Amino acid sequence: MNLSLYVSNRLFFTKKGNNRYTKPILLIGTLAVTLSVTVMLLSIMITKGFKNQITEKIIGFGGDVVITSFVNNKSYESVPIKKNKSLIAELQSNENIVNVSSFATKAGVLKNENEILGVVLKGVSSNYMWDFFNKNMISGNTLTLSDSISSNKIIISEQVAKNLNLSVGEPIFMYFAQDPPRVRKFIINGIFSTALSDFDDLFVIGDIRQIQKLNSWQSSQVGGLEIKINDFKKLDEVANFVYNKTDFNLKSESIKERFPELFDWLELQNMNVFLIIILMAIVALVNMITVLIIIILEKVQLVGILKSMGLSNWNVRKIFLYQSIKIATVGIIFGNLLAFILAFLQKKFQFLKLDSSIYYMQHIPFDIDFISVLLINMGTIVICYLALIIPSSIITNMKLIDSIRFE
Numbered sequence: 347m348n349l350s351l352y353v354s355n356r357l358f359f360t361k362k363g364n365n366r367y368t369k370p371i372l373l374i375g376t377l378a379v380t381l382s383v384t385v386m387l388l389s390i391m392i393t394k395g396f397k398n399q400i401t402e403k404i405i406g407f408g409g410d411v412v413i414t415s416f417v418n419n420k421s422y423e424s425v426p427i428k429k430n431k432s433l434i435a436e437l438q439s440n441e442n443i444v445n446v447s448s449f450a451t452k453a454g455v456l457k458n459e460n461e462i463l464g465v466v467l468k469g470v471s472s473n474y475m476w477d478f479f480n481k482n483m484i485s486g487n488t489l490t491l492s493d494s495i496s497s498n499k500i501i502i503s504e505q506v507a508k509n510l511n512l513s514v515g516e517p518i519f520m521y522f523a524q525d526p527p528r529v530r531k532f533i534i535n536g537i538f539s540t541a542l543s544d545f546d547d548l549f550v551i552g553d554i555r556q557i558q559k560l561n562s563w564q565s566s567q568v569g570g571l572e573i574k575i576n577d578f579k580k581l582d583e584v585a586n587f588v589y590n591k592t593d594f595n596l597k598s599e600s601i602k603e604r605f606p607e608l609f610d611w612l613e614l615q616n617m618n619v620f621l622i623i624i625l626m627a628i629v630a631l632v633n634m635i636t637v638l639i640i641i642i643l644e645k646v647q648l649v650g651i652l653k654s655m656g657l658s659n660w661n662v663r664k665i666f667l668y669q670s671i672k673i674a675t676v677g678i679i680f681g682n683l684l685a686f687i688l689a690f691l692q693k694k695f696q697f698l699k700l701d702s703s704i705y706y707m708q709h710i711p712f713d714i715d716f717i718s719v720l721l722i723n724m725g726t727i728v729i730c731y732l733a734l735i736i737p738s739s740i741i742t743n744m745k746l747i748d749s750i751r752f753e
Contacts, residue, residue, distance in 0.1 A: 375637035379677025382630040387685035390718045393619045395711025403542045406478030409572030416597045422466040424450040424569025444576050447474045450557040450569030454520045469554030486514035486536030496555035499535035503546035541702040634733030674730035
């Protein structure tokens with residue numbers, strides 16, 4: 347029979363005896379661990395959700411790695427490059443690359459009877475991957491493009507549709523400032539919304555053949571190549587591979603190099619979460635130490651009696667160690683339950699809203715990273731165990747006569 351465990355159970359869970367402070371303190375300690383674990387887990391989930399969603403949206407508009415002309419300017423008028431079939435074949439041989447598609451961009455002005463709006467027409471090829479836009483369509487459909495026939499259909503964002511009072515199936519004229527000026531009539535095939543306002547307000551997606559005709563390009567000339575990969579963690583590796591395969595007159599850039607401000611902002615969120623986790627760990631540690639000190643002081647006479655009966659310091663300490671483990675276990679279980687319930691409710695009902703013009707999404711995202719969850723739980727167990735060191739030293743240094751006389 348484990349005497350320390352038996353005494354711990356009788357000491358803290360019996361209705362008899364002097365437990366005036368013990369039970370409320372145990373409840374406070376358990377709540378402190380529960381809330382600390384909940385806050386740490388939610389911080390990890392929210393940050394992971396932010397990073398994944400924003401990264402997915404940026405990649406959806408521009409690919410993981412992009413190859414363009416080395417002399418390409420900062421405007422939205424693409425400088426043509428030759429569509430090199432051997433280069434594309436080499437790129438597609440990489441197991442991390444899932445798609446290589448052609449694109450081109452051209453600035454234009456959309457005009458209806460009453461309004462005008464400056465936009466950028468992004469033309470894509472027939473093998474473009476529409477997964478991202480399929481998930482964000484609110485009306486109509488994405489485009490079905492052909493290698494032989496150009497399409498006059500486009501998809502626009504919800505914001506552009508509202509600004510020009512457009513709906514699916516309606517025609518719209520787009521004007522292009524070139525010599526001579528040109529105009530094209532397009533049909534709205536679908537309307538999307540990504541909440542990434544910097545892109546939604548700007549881009550209109552259509553057929554690359556329209557831009558090739560407007561610029562009098564040959565069919566082998568494109569504005570650039572967009573590369574999609576299957577694992578974002580291998581972005582740097584793939585970016586180096588692409589860089590080594592491109593000619594001196596071509597420029598390859600990863601999504602991180604094209605939008606450094608956004609990714610720097612995302613990395614800053616990691617630092618914020620790290621600080622939150624440290625603060626919550628300190629809160630849990632201080633609360634556990636305080637709880638155990640109060641419990642030990644309330645049970646000083648009992649400690650003296652147990653020592654007088656021949657119980658060793660280590661066995662007495664184990665009584666409070668078992669209690670610390672119980673507090674940690676209950677707190678971790680309820681902390682995980684609360685965090686996962688909140689995450690599930692937010693995913694299902696999306697009741698926590700955000701300003702999309704600031705945060706690039708309309709509601710707080712939650713993504714569960716089970717490795718991070720495991721590490722948080724293991725760290726909490728270690729903290730609760732370390733919290734026993736200071737209070738348990740009181741038991742070791744406690745003199746038998748003084749403890750029995752303590753009131």
